[in-house]
């Protein structure tokens with residue numbers, strides 16, 4: 001069976017600036033990928049390119065059996081690409097519940113299932129987006145993306161800036177989403193040792209190219225590779 005996502009010889013960036021150089025990357029349906037790399041390696045640019053908000057220079061992207069290389073971001077979203085950007089982009093003047101239902105699409109993920117995944121959100125369902133802590137906002141951003149019932153979930157540094165106890169709570173939810181629920185996902189993360197235990201595969205970007213690709217378990221058990229590619233002790 002063809003992979004859910006297949007990227008070939010991709011070159012993209014911002015305007016004339018080329019950030020990604022001949023990226024080849026595939027993801028099978030139901031698999032999760034940790035996308036790692038040092039600051040400025042191009043991780044966000046790769047997610048942005050899959051979503052369709054960068055400048056395409058060369059190569060192709062196929063998703064769910066279709067060539068989406070030149071389709072607009074809203075068409076990619078409709079095709080099943082769900083995205084939680086670093087900025088989270090929640091609606092501050094809407095309640096938690098309104099945030100969840102404003103853009104939702106029918107499917108297995110509904111209000112009761114996302115509230116079961118994130119009980120804090122149910123407790124806060126009548127609070128406005130701007131009354132939430134950073135951790136609650138991140139949970140809301142993930143839950144809202146689930147409510148779109150995507151085929152692929154893209155998360156850009158979901159743990160960034162969160163208190164350790166919230167990091168653990170969010171990691172537990174992400175583990176359930178990608179392992180028990182079988183959601184296909186690409187998770188950009190700085191904290192390699194946190195994200196590798198719950199993902200199937202790992203890729204490391206360096207200067208806009210893929211420098212390493214293996215299973216997450218193999219990378220996690222390879223201190224030399226962690227140190228060499230990521231400076232992770």
Ligand SMILES: Nc1ncnc2c1ncn2[C@@H]1O[C@H](COP(=O)(O)OP(=O)(O)OP(=O)(O)O)[C@@H](O)[C@H]1O
Pocket residue numbers: 014017019037038039040041042043044045046
């Ligand atoms: N809007 C933009 N216009 C031009 N260049 C950009 C833009 N955004 C990012 N870049 C450049 O693209 C390169 C990769 O940036 P990117 O944000 O994708 O890296 P990253 O791996 O996600 O890093 P970080 O972990 O710091 O977020 C950097 O050199 C950056 O300066």
